[in-house]
Amino acid sequence: MVPIIVFAGLAVLLFAGSFISKRRFGLLGLALTAGATLATIWSHEAGLVVVATGLVPDTVITQAATQALVVLLPAILLLFHGYAYKNLVSRIIGSLLFTVLALAFLVEPVGFALPLDGLGNTVYQTIKEYKDVIISVGVILAIVDLFFTKPAHLAEKSSKKH
Numbered sequence: 358m359v360p361i362i363v364f365a366g367l368a369v370l371l372f373a374g375s376f377i378s379k380r381r382f383g384l385l386g387l388a389l390t391a392g393a394t395l396a397t398i399w400s401h402e403a404g405l406v407v408v409a410t411g412l413v414p415d416t417v418i419t420q421a422a423t424q425a426l427v428v429l430l431p432a433i434l435l436l437f438h439g440y441a442y443k444n445l446v447s448r449i450i451g452s453l454l455f456t457v458l459a460l461a462f463l464v465e466p467v468g469f470a471l472p473l474d475g476l477g478n479t480v481y482q483t484i485k486e487y488k489d490v491i492i493s494v495g496v497i498l499a500i501v502d503l504f505f506t507k508p509a510h511l512a513e514k515s516s517k518k519h
Contacts, residue, residue, distance in 0.1 A: 360477035363467060364460060364484070371459045374433075375452040379441040381506055382451035386458050386499025388431035390492075393462045396427040403427050421470035428462050440506045451502070458495035461488040 375385060396403075403423045432455075442448045464484045473481050 358475065358477050360468070360471045360473060360481045363471060364480070367463065367467070368456050368460060371456040372452050374436055375455040376448055378436040379448055380436055380451075381440045381442060381502055382454045383499045383502030383506060384435055384439045385432045385451075385455050386495055386502070388435045389428065389455075389459055389462055390496055390499070392428040392431040393492075395431075396424050396466070399427055400424045418470040421466045424466040425463050428466065429459065432459070454495065454498060457491060458499070460484065461491035461495065464488050 375382075400420070400423070403426075407423045408419060442451055461484070464481070465488075468481050468485065471477070471481070
């Protein structure tokens with residue numbers, strides 16, 4: 358049951374952050390991809406740096422939290438800068454896509470830190486089984502979203518012509 362609560366809490370936080378910031382999915386999705394790439398390269402070293410601060414003990418949870426933070430950090434930074442959606446429906450769809458993609462990237466780090474049993478294990482295994490498909494589709498949709506993004510100076514010029 359714990360994995361379900363953790364994934365639901367993460368989903369709410371990720372959706373809320375993306376929705377409130379109004380940022381487009383394309384850039385956030387590619388930032389998640391960059392973060393996941395960095396996490397595969399730096400996961401052990403980043404965990405050692407965090408433990409070396411002396412603020413937290415060296416545990417599996419520390420390593421998993423550090424890896425999750427490395428995955429999310431580029432996207433978190435871009436929540437404060439970048440192209441924004443103009444209407445509510447686009448914001449909702451973009452936020453949902455961002456949340457699903459982020460959870461797919463976080464399924465393994467979060468799974469290492471959680472007790473997996475019963476229904477929680479079933480949910481975890483289901484998400485883990487489809488994570489490659491979710492990530493593939495998510496990255497493709499992020500790239501497609503970038504094609505529909507107009508730079509601010511072009512959007513202003515086209516709106517002034519009317």
